[in-house]
Amino acid sequence: MTIDELRATAAARRETCARIKRMIVSRLDLPIEPEWITDDQPLFGRGLELDSLDVLELYVAIEAEFGVALYDSDMSVFGSVSRLAGHVDPALTLAETSA
Amino acid sequence: MESPIAQPAGAVHGDILEARVALRYTTLAEEYGAIRERAAVLDLSGARIIEIGGADAVDFAQRVLARDVEYLTAERCMTSLVLDADGRVVDQVVVWGRETGMLLESSVGGGARLLEHLTGLAGDGVEITDRSAELTLFGLEGPYSWGVVGRLIDGELAALPFESVVDTEWDGVPIVFARTGFTGEYGYKVLLPRTEAQRLWDAAVAEAVPAGQEALELAMLEVRQPLVHREAGAADILEMGANWLVDITKEDFVGRDAVLAAFAGPEGMRTVGFTTSADAPAAGTPVTVDGERIGEVVHAVHSVGLDAALGLIRVPADLAAAGLRLTVGDAEVTTLTSPYVTPKSWSTPII
Known part of the structure; x- marks a missing residue:
């Protein structure tokens, strides 16, 4: 890939991550700018320190925003914003595994 | 900084900043496997334990820590960065709430720099005391480390909420127990008198595999837990991606202006x-x-x-x-x- 093609691939993931961050800040009413959250930031425990009630809110929000249903048993999707991006937009994960 | 634990034959040692630590006791694969599949015990004596005391202890801690500790009780701990005025990382610490003041657990090897930084900022009403000669720290990490806590100390402690702290006893020895860790696995720490360290270590290694710094740092890297001595250097916290260890909504702390300027730039x-x-x-x-x-x-x-x-x-x-x-x-x-x-x-x- 040329550097411009790499930038375009990166921009697609960054845009999905940005949508997720805006959704999290808005739905959970967090007092921070979405851009303060990093793509690699964990969402539970350390990191954003979300709790189980926040998870329920995010399940609803993700389905509304991205049309993707997540389930209780799949907590690893909340490992980071970027990990979540790969789940709501499978094309990103495909790009990662085929890179 | 030297470990209070007698080092087994075959252990490989190395220096991390000021600390001489066991890099591995057996093999990286064995020790890493314990962290990710079973339970591992960690000698964290390379971390300094620094007490912030005095009438203005909480105000001082609020000023020097990048996260908000104003309401940190004696039953809680949290991880925070300590920044200099330019927004560069001095150290990553675990802050243990105490009835009077707070204890800061430095990163392994990072204590001397942290101590110098804190001492330089402290004024009247604040006492900075290095407690590392009296206290030391062990960790437990792994998907079944909760079982070790049950067999070694008290099963009820295993399921404490994340970042809880409890004052309790082990075999008549007063200890401070916390549910906190580094690797994304169930993690616990025990703060205890240095004089009792060997006894508790011997009991712990009967229940869990000793893991050295190599296995710990690998497991930390795998979950993107910052390794300050490897990642910080001249980078700012945005370049490091350590934003989550800084509370940007806090009104004031050392380094805040530099962090805000970098974020706005x-x-x-x-x-x-x-x-x-x-x-x-x-x-x-x-x-x-x-x-x-x-x-x-x-x-x-x-x-x-x-x-x-x-x-x-x-x-x-x-x-x-x-x-x-x-x-x-x-x-x-x-x-x-x-x-x-x-x-x-x-x-x-x-x-």
């Missing part, structure tokens, strides 16, 4: 993980695209979990994303989404 370099089937490249190895240098390796090791090299590169923000194929040195690498290894504890209930 143009995006610079950012850090992203990578893997390659080639050998782990050295820190500083150039990252290139079509022969053009765009960044460099921050830190890389061989990941037992991935059976491949794993590391971090620092590249321009518009290229700091997972799923890209870049060149590091002469090798092709692929950038990754964090966490790079999913901790088993995330799907292992405490029973």
Whole structure:
């Protein structure tokens, strides 16, 4: 890939991550700018320190925003914003595994 | 800083800043396997324990810590960065709330620099005391470390909420117990008198595998837990990706103005993980695209979990994303989404 093609691939993931961050800040009413959250930031425990009630809110929000249903048993999707991006937009994960 | 624990024959040691630590006791694979599959016990005596006391202890802690500790009780702990006025990382600490003041647990090897920084900022009404000659620290990490807590100390402590702290006893010895860790697995720490360290260590290694610093740092890297002595250098916290260890909504703390200025400025370099089937490249190895240098390796090791090299590169923000194929040195690498290894504890209930 040329550097411009790499930038375009990166921009697609960054845009999905940005949508997720805006959704999290808005739905959970967090007092921070979405851009303060990093793509690699964990969402539970350390990191954003979300709790189980926040998870329920995010399940609803993700389905509304991205049309993707997540389930209780799949907590690893909340490992980071970027990990979540790969789940709501499978094309990103495909790009990662085929890179 | 030397460990209070008698070191077994065959242990390999090394220096991390001021601390002489066990890098491994047996093999990296065995010790890493214990962290990710069973339970490991960690000698964390290379971390200094620094007490902030005095009438103005809480106000001082609020000023020097990048996260909000105003309401941190004696039953809680939290992880925070300590920054200098330029917003650079002095150290990453665990803050243990106490009835009077707070205890700061430095990173392994980072205590001397932290102590000097705190002492330089403290004024009247604040007492900074290095308690490392009296207290030391052990850790337990692993998807079944909760079972070790039950057999060794008290089963009720195993399921404490994350970042809880309890004053209790082990075999008549007063200890401070916390549920906190580094690796994404169930993690616990025990703060105890240095004079009792060998006895508790001997009891712990009968229940869990001793793991050295190499296995611990690998497991930390795999979940993107910052390794300050490897990642910080001249980078600011945005370049490190350590934003989550800074409470940007806090009204004031040392380094805040620099952090805000960097956040308001143009995006610079950012850090992203990578893997390659080639050998782990050295820190500083150039990252290139079509022969053009765009960044460099921050830190890389061989990941037992991935059976491949794993590391971090620092590249321009518009290229700091997972799923890209870049060149590091002469090798092709692929950038990754964090966490790079999913901790088993995330799907292992405490029973």
